[in-house]
Amino acid sequence: MITHAMEDYLKTVYLLQEGQKKVSTSAIAQQMDVSAASVTGMIRKLAAMGLLNYASYHGVELTEGGKKIAQEIIRHHRLLELYLVEIMGFTWDKVHDEADKLEHVISEEFEERMSEALGHPTTDPHGHAIPAKDGALQEVAYETLTKVDAGSSATVQHVNDNDPEMLRYLDQLGILPSTVIQVVSKEPFNGPLRLRIDQTEHFVSREVAGNVFVAAPGKEAN
Amino acid sequence: MITHAMEDYLKTVYLLQEGQKKVSTSAIAQQMDVSAASVTGMIRKLAAMGLLNYASYHGVELTEGGKKIAQEIIRHHRLLELYLVEIMGFTWDKVHDEADKLEHVISEEFEERMSEALGHPTTDPHGHAIPAKDGALQEVAYETLTKVDAGSSATVQHVNDNDPEMLRYLDQLGILPSTVIQVVSKEPFNGPLRLRIDQTEHFVSREVAGNVFVAAPGKEAN
DNA sequence: AATTATATTTAGGTACTCCTAAATTTTTAA
DNA sequence: TTAAAAATTTAGGAGTACCTAAATATAATT
Ligand SMILES: [Mn+2]
Ligand SMILES: [Mn+2]
Ligand SMILES: [Mn+2]
Ligand SMILES: [Mn+2]
Numbered sequence: 001m002i003t004h005a006m007e008d009y010l011k012t013v014y015l016l017q018e019g020q021k022k023v024s025t026s027a028i029a030q031q032m033d034v035s036a037a038s039v040t041g042m043i044r045k046l047a048a049m050g051l052l053n054y055a056s057y058h059g060v061e062l063t064e065g066g067k068k069i070a071q072e073i074i075r076h077h078r079l080l081e082l083y084l085v086e087i088m089g090f091t092w093d094k095v096h097d098e099a100d101k102l103e104h105v106i107s108e109e110f111e112e113r114m115s116e117a118l119g120h121p122t123t124d125p126h127g128h129a130i131p132a133k134d135g136a137l138q139e140v141a142y143e144t145l146t147k148v149d150a151g152s153s154a155t156v157q158h159v160n161d162n163d164p165e166m167l168r169y170l171d172q173l174g175i176l177p178s179t180v181i182q183v184v185s186k187e188p189f190n191g192p193l194r195l196r197i198d199q200t201e202h203f204v205s206r207e208v209a210g211n212v213f214v215a216a217p218g219k220e221a222n
Numbered sequence: 223m224i225t226h227a228m229e230d231y232l233k234t235v236y237l238l239q240e241g242q243k244k245v246s247t248s249a250i251a252q253q254m255d256v257s258a259a260s261v262t263g264m265i266r267k268l269a270a271m272g273l274l275n276y277a278s279y280h281g282v283e284l285t286e287g288g289k290k291i292a293q294e295i296i297r298h299h300r301l302l303e304l305y306l307v308e309i310m311g312f313t314w315d316k317v318h319d320e321a322d323k324l325e326h327v328i329s330e331e332f333e334e335r336m337s338e339a340l341g342h343p344t345t346d347p348h349g350h351a352i353p354a355k356d357g358a359l360q361e362v363a364y365e366t367l368t369k370v371d372a373g374s375s376a377t378v379q380h381v382n383d384n385d386p387e388m389l390r391y392l393d394q395l396g397i398l399p400s401t402v403i404q405v406v407s408k409e410p411f412n413g414p415l416r417l418r419i420d421q422t423e424h425f426v427s428r429e430v431a432g433n434v435f436v437a438a439p440g441k442e443a444n
Numbered sequence: 445a446a447t448t449a450t451a452t453t454t455a456g457g458t459a460c461t462c463c464t465a466a467a468t469t470t471t472t473a474a
Numbered sequence: 475t476t477a478a479a480a481a482t483t484t485a486g487g488a489g490t491a492c493c494t495a496a497a498t499a500t501a502a503t504t
Contacts, residue, residue, distance in 0.1 A: 005491060025452060038492055040453055045490095057452055057499060087309075088335045101327040107320055113310045227461060247482060260462050262483055267460095279469060279482055 002049075004104040007073050008032065009042050010051060013062055014070030018141055022059035071131040076103040076111055078124035078131075081161070083114045085125045092125045092176075093167035126167075127158025127177030127213075143216075145181065145193065145209035153182040154214035166211055173202055175212055224271075226326040229295050230254065231264050232273060235284055236292030240363055244281035293353040298325040298333055300346035300353075303383070305336045307347045314347045314398075315389035348389075349380025349399030349435075365438075367403065367415065367431035375404040376436035388433055395424055397434055 012031050016023045025043070029036040047054035051066035062070060080099040084090040090098070115121070115133075122130055131137035142157045156179045159170055174197050175181065182196040192203040234253050238245045247265065251258040269276035273288035284292060302321040306312040312320070337343070337355075344352055353359035364379045378401045381392055396419050397403065404418040414425040 003490070026450090034491090035493060036452060037454080037494080042491080044453095084332075088332070088339070090331070090335070094331065098329055098332060102324070105323040105327055109312070109316065110306075110310070110320060113312070117310070225460070248480090256461090257463060258482060259464080259484080264461080266483095 002069065005042065006046060006051075007069065007104055009039075009046060010062065010066050010070040011073045011077075013052060013060060014067060014074065015139075017061065018139065020061070022061050024059045028060075067136075071135075071137055073103050074137065075131040075133070076106055078128055079111060079114045079118070079121075080106070081124045081126070082118055082121055082130070087114075087117055091168075092161075092171065093164035095125060096161045096164070123158075123177065124161075126161040127156065128161070142213040145183070145195075145212040145214055146206050148181075148183045148214060148216065150183055150185045152216065153180055154216050155180050157213050157215050159213065160211040163211070166208070169208065170212070173204070174198055174200075181212075181214065224291065227264065228268060228273075229291065229326055231261075231268060232284065232288050232292040233295045233299075235274065235282060236289060236296065237361075239283065240361065242283070244283050246281045250282075289358075293357075293359055295325050296359065297353045297355070298328055300350055301333060301336045301340070301343075302328070303346045303348070304340055304343055304352070309336075309339055313390075314383075314393065315386035317347060318383045318386070345380075345399065346383075348383040349378065350383070364435040367405070367417075367434040367436055368428055370403075370405045370436060370438065372405055372407045374438065375402055376438050377402050379435050379437050381435065382433040385433070388430070391430065392434070395426070396420055396422075403434075403436065 013023050016027055025036050025039045029039045043054050046052050052060045052062045054060045077099045080102050081095040084095040129137050148154045156177050184194040184196050186193050190206050192205055193209050195202045235245050238249055247258050247261045251261045265276050268274050274282045274284045276282045299321045302324050303317040306317040351359050370376045378399050406416040406418050408415050412428050415431050417424045
């Protein structure tokens, strides 16, 4: 039997491993806000179930079976987020927490009906790709806005969705997926970035910029 | 902290006590399909939390606090059932199980947005009253179709919603809330009932009739 | 290469929810 | 009013998911 907690671990490993790389116990612990000891315990169980490969002291890697479950949960999560925004009228800062609970309990029929109501969408409100019913998810690793050179422009691909306050702030600035941002200048000593968004200039901290993932012009997704 | 299991116990006690009467350990155990010993254990915990009054060996009764939580969960459940049918297109036989899981995890905002989307409805797809946001639920105790005299007619108030197969059969017969049914005759020795529904005659078992709750003409609800 | 720092695992517990079997209380029937 | 039946509680356990503290392994530094 696969429990809700197990689903959360698999989801976390999947999102942390971005492709193939091994994921450490402490990375999982930090991400999930549980102790490293708890992670070790759960990992051993998941490894025994054949959902991930585990080399003691050297991190884990999902098996195909583990990946499949993780993708399913991520599909639930992202479809839910979009459904909550588009159909139910939630603001984008409230949907992550709601989806984190609902993702484990909805049926396949619920998933399918959401997808239909939304016209089988491919990205969630924050710009994250929605895995296809079976299909894998090639989450491209974009750079954050902090890496963009002063003078250059970039297009927002996705934003971190786990901090509601941050999302409200970004919304206020007009920063959402597909927004074009020009980095006018970057102040030294970890100073603020001067951004031009839709004719208006804003100064934002590096912390804020670190939550915004962009593609430089000419190398947008797909 | 109130857990999902506790919510389920409170909901069950609320629905079993219909008004004031005390609810026995075994009634709860049977309804929830757990052992009587498990019920005793949980009851003691809920009593310690002040959510119900418990006299050892003599059953339980919800306190006002316990009732409030039960009503909240029942409101979630019934709004969800209606939302799933009306907005998402589920058939009425699939919604009970889905709602049983979702009822514990949706937020107050989710509840409110469903209610709004549905125009603040007062009954669920099976004819059960939806408790108001704060308000109590006066679930009137209707009789089942088996109690209706041969020759009389009655109006369906609600049907049991926990058996999907039964619901599909009732739907096929055209038996849903507000349907008028004439009991043409009742065969002896627990024999079938001969029903006239919308000009057509049907023979149904007592078991089926026991799932249909009606008000005799002249004494419909409200 | 040895020491120190960091990461990870193991050991021992707690809380929650459920179980079966045995003991006890209440109810029913003789 | 006593004995049998039924209902309920208590005792003892299991599985899940966490935790802290101690032990151990790996990585970094001198
Ligand atoms: Mn999210
Ligand atoms: Mn998202
Ligand atoms: Mn129901
Ligand atoms: Mn119902």
